[in-house]
Amino acid sequence: MRSSFAKSIYVGAAVLGLAGLSAVTTTTASAKSYATAGSYTALTKGQNVLVNGTNAIYSKPGTVKGAKVVASKKTVAKLAASKKSNDTFYAYGTKTTNRGSVYYKIVTMDKKYRGYIYGGKTAGTFAGGIKTTDTLTTAATPARTAGYYLKDVSKNTLWTAPKNTDINAKKVSLYGAAKSDPFTVDKAATKTKEGSLYYHVTDSKDSSISGWIYAGKGYDTTITDNNKQDLGGLSLNIAAATATADNSVNVVYRDGAKTISTTSWVNSPAANTTPTKAGDPVNDSLVDVSGAKLADFVTNNVPANYKASNIASATTGVKFGNTIYVDVTAAATSKVSFVVDGLANDKDVTDAQAKDVAGKLTAGAALTSKDFTATLSPTAKENLSGVKGTQFTATQLNAIVGGITLGNGTKTYYASNGDAYHYTFAITTKDAANTFATDNRLAFPGDTLKASVTATLTHGAATTAASDNSWIA
Known part of the structure; x- marks a missing residue:
């Protein structure tokens, strides 16, 4: 009986031993094996790239322990399909894992997404989840290359490269440039993603001031009225100076006690080089940037569907800094x-x-x-x-x-x-x-x-x- 008991103990122990061994063996076999990454290497020359939606973007090479998802494959697929230049990527560094996988450090032009993406097995080539791209496509220069003026730099100004086509693109300083400075076009290009047209222009009076500006549809030789040209941030007319008491007259159109609209006639410094100041008379030799005298300007700007009755008297004896009131009545044609x-x-x-x-x-x-x-x-x-x-x-x-x-x-x-x-x-x-x-x-x-x-x-x-x-x- 003792022998049977002892035998049972050995058998039980053997079973328990095998079970324990099995448990240890199973745990060891399921442990995840991570890659290791080499040191970071900055690219000698950065490269504009596009993602193709097959790979996610990680905080470090994706197979390295601790890598976190920066942009999922679903998000990357949306970025790949985007028609906006700000969703273009710039590759600027690389790491290679001990398994031979090359990961590139990339960032969107708007800096919203930044991280590592798989780029194939050969350092220096772009494969896997990314491919190289040109963010600009060369376009034909316009039929007219000279005599452009900056329209409104608060909306469209000069850039060292069209915005979001170069990671280092920045606004050009216009210090020293006058509103009356004409610009000349020497290059033209379209954004590859959007297809929008840009001109590279240089200040004809100061060649150190140059850059790219949105050009709308570009110069059209079939349009005879230059005021109807869509030129984006450019104009074929000198932009008016900012209205001040020293250079302008405020015009108020009123129907009885009701103000219908207001505008300002601004003296053109290009046409009249002698500085004016508040209180100086506005004589008939002075014009605005369109070449209009004060009375003509007031006539041309009468609100639609109104008729003015006192333009002659309202524009007589006016001085800089004055506000003149033009009486209008509702009209029909x-x-x-x-x-x-x-x-x-x-x-x-x-x-x-x-x-x-x-x-x-x-x-x-x-x-x-x-x-x-x-x-x-x-x-x-x-x-x-x-x-x-x-x-x-x-x-x-x-x-x-x-x-x-x-x-x-x-x-x-x-x-x-x-x-x-x-x-x-x-x-x-x-x-x-x-x-x-x-x-x-x-x-x-x-x-x-x-x-x-x-x-x-x-x-x-x-x-x-x-x-x-x-x-x-």
Whole structure:
């Protein structure tokens, strides 16, 4: 019995021994094996790179003990798909693990994400989770290279490189540059991610001042009005100086006691090199950066849908530092519609011929700007606008119709034998006077005015000519 007991003890001990050995062996086999990383080496020359979304970014090489996730694979995938230059990375250092894996130290252009990412197995090459990139793409220089001015440096100023395309890009000091300094373009490039255009410009009066500036859509030779050019931070006109009591006049447009808008006329230092000070008279030799004298500036800046009544008196005897008040009243602008009131044939067109013309006009037909050419004199155009709620006067109506010049019709009509015809138009008269003033005697500014015309059928195909039809209803 003792022998059996003893045998049981040995067997039990053996089992326990094996169990203990098994437990120890299992624990040792599941322990994680970490890599070790060599010393940090700064890249001789940094490199702009893109991530591809296959690898996360860590606080240290990802297989080294203690590495923490800085940006998950999901986040990195979003950065890889981004169309913003600030999500481009800059690689500037490296560590290699004892397993031969190369990790690069990278940072986004906006400094939001910084850490290590796997870069392949060969030091000096970029593979794995990153690839090299050019942040700028060379573009053609503009057709016009000289005569640019900085528009508003608080919004778009000069940079040593377009922002977020170079980790070391910074604003250029404009100390010593005047608003009247012209700049010349010598290079052009687009941001590779966004495609936005930038010009490299140099101050024509101080070559030490140069840099890159956002250029909007760039200079367009098809646009004849330079004021309509989208040039981003550049302008084809000198930027106005900051308004002060020594160089400006404050203009207030008011309707009774209600202020409608305010603006400032600012003397151009480029046009008038003699310094001015508060209290000096504003004479007619002085202009702003657009070349406008004070009275012209006030006229040009009357608020939309208002008419001014005292510009001449308000701009007389003004001194620098003054505030002038321009009285305005709500206004409206009319357009003119044209209706065929009478039909006639030219002297060489018989009634039989006219009858054979297909699709010809009929009495009462409304015409559009596509049916004829016409011009309107500046005086007539001015009289189309009037004080809202105040009826047109006969004088105004006669000034409007007197400034209308009707051209030929723009449509060609054909007879059955193939002969071509067109119409000529004239304002209808009655007893040697036009009917325009009578037809519109009850009209107010803003109403559509009616002009009765006589359409005369004439041999020959129609010809077209450019005309301003913005005033035609």
